[in-house]
Structure formats: structure tokens, C-alpha cells
Amino acid sequence: MRARAVVLALLCASSALAARPRVSSIARATRPPPPASMPENVGASEHVDGIDVAQGRSYQQDLPSAQRDPGFLSLRAAGRRCLSTSASTGSASTLELPLAAVLPVRAERLVEREKRTSLEVLDLAVDTRTRGVRRLARHLVPLTPIGRAGKDLEVYAYAHGDALYVVARSVGTITSSGPSFTASGCGLVVAALRIHGETTSTLQLGAAITAKKPDQRHRFVFALISTSKTARDPEPVLSVALRREESPLPGGVTDIAEPMMR
DSSP: OOOOOEEEEEOOOSSTTSOOOBGGGSOBOOOOOOOSOOOSOOOTTOOOTTEEEEESOGGGTTSOGGGSOTTEEEEEEOSSOEEESSSSOOSBSEEEEESOSEEEEEEEEEEEETTEEEEEEEEEEEETTTOOEEEEEEEEEEOEEEEEETBTEEEEEEEETTEEEEEEEOSSEEEEESSSEEEESSSEEEEEEEOSSSOOEEEEEEEEEOOSSTTSOOEEEEEEEEEEOOTTOSSOEEEEEEEEEEOSSTTOOSOOOSOSOO
8 A cells, every 4th residue: 555654753863862752751550350249130121321221232223122132132332432341352342142141241432631641441331131221330440541543543651560551542443463363343452561571561552434425535543562671771661653554645545454564
């Protein structure tokens, strides 16, 4: 793809004497584990704002209820939330649950308050028999901004133990490639980098924003994030580089799921 590339932010200095961001400047926080137990039942009248529950699989929601799969429920989250059934960030704003009594669900999104951004974590109990939803806990994880390309890609971080957790949000879809690969259709990913010992840890992020009009171009934002430490460094050093590209012609690419970093 012939593309126009623009360097948006480069926090990594080529000289050892140049100022570079330190891991100590990143907020230290904890993303709590899910609750250890679930209630036996949740009343049908209980609900959580922004979480909708319906019978059937997600692709059946336009069908009459009698034609939907009775063995599944679909959860849909509003407000740019991601849903999951584990401590990892969900990959979509819609989640399918089998009918199996009360199940744990986690909903996450970025929230802004008093010019500070946090990761909001909601732990929910969903009763698949009654379709009731109960909020069990709400946590706010403080974040430090480390890179931004408008709303196409916002990159934040928090530190805990020997890991740096990168939290990225986009109006498009995101992929992350590092110790593991994650693809998110809900516009939010959380990935970890090691910050222990004299090692280098690298994470690649890619955001793809589809053109909404025929005369617009598809946009891509790439981010390379790394932590490193040598014997001369008193603490690990954080480096962040962002690059934006556009498709060569309006509507010029048909598959935006191509590799995000080359």
C-alpha cells in the first residue's frame, strides 16, 4: 500500500544524554481480579445502565424472538465499553452467554474526570435465567497518557509489580502484538510489558479506521512501545513512537485487517 506516513510522536531519544520518559512517571495502580463468587440469583428487575440483555445470539437480534436461539443470551454494551467473561479485556461490545445460571461479566471503558483519564472496570453478575444484571463492583484505574493521534489512537499506561500495562483506545478497531496477540472490535485493548531486569520488552499496536464516505480515505495508526534498561540506567526507560498512514485513494483498500506493523 502506497501511503503517506507522518511521525506523530517520538518519545525515544537517540542519545543516551537526551531526556526520555521514565517508568517512575507512570501511575502505579492495580486492575483488580474478578469477584471470587457469584450470587445464586439476580432478579429480573435488576439492570445496569448501558448494558442491554436479549434472547438469542448477537446476529439474531433483528429476528422475532421466536426465531432466536433460546439457549443463548446476548449482552450489548453502550458507551464504548468492552465486555468479557474473564480478567482480560473483551474483544467486542457484544457478548454471547450460554444459559448457565449466574455468570460473571466484566465491562471496561475509559472515562475522563477532572481532566484525568481512568480505566473504569465494572464487575457484573448476569442471571441467564431471569436476564437480570447486578453490578457487584466498580473500580477506577488511574492512567498516564503516553501517546496520542487524536481520537484515532489514544495510548495510556499504568504500572503494577514488574509490568507496565498499556491501555489503548480507538474509534476504529485495534490489534496488539507483543507477548500475545489481541484483536479488539470494541476499540479498547490492554497489554502488558515487562519492566524487570536489564531486558527490552516491545509491544506493537495498530488502529484501523474505516472511511465512512466514498470520498474519504481509510486511516491507520501504528504505535511501537518498548521498555528497556541497561546497567547505566537507574530505572527502565519507556519509548513510544506513533505513525499515521492513509490509503492511497478514497476507499482505496478493501481489507483493513492487514498486518498493522511492517
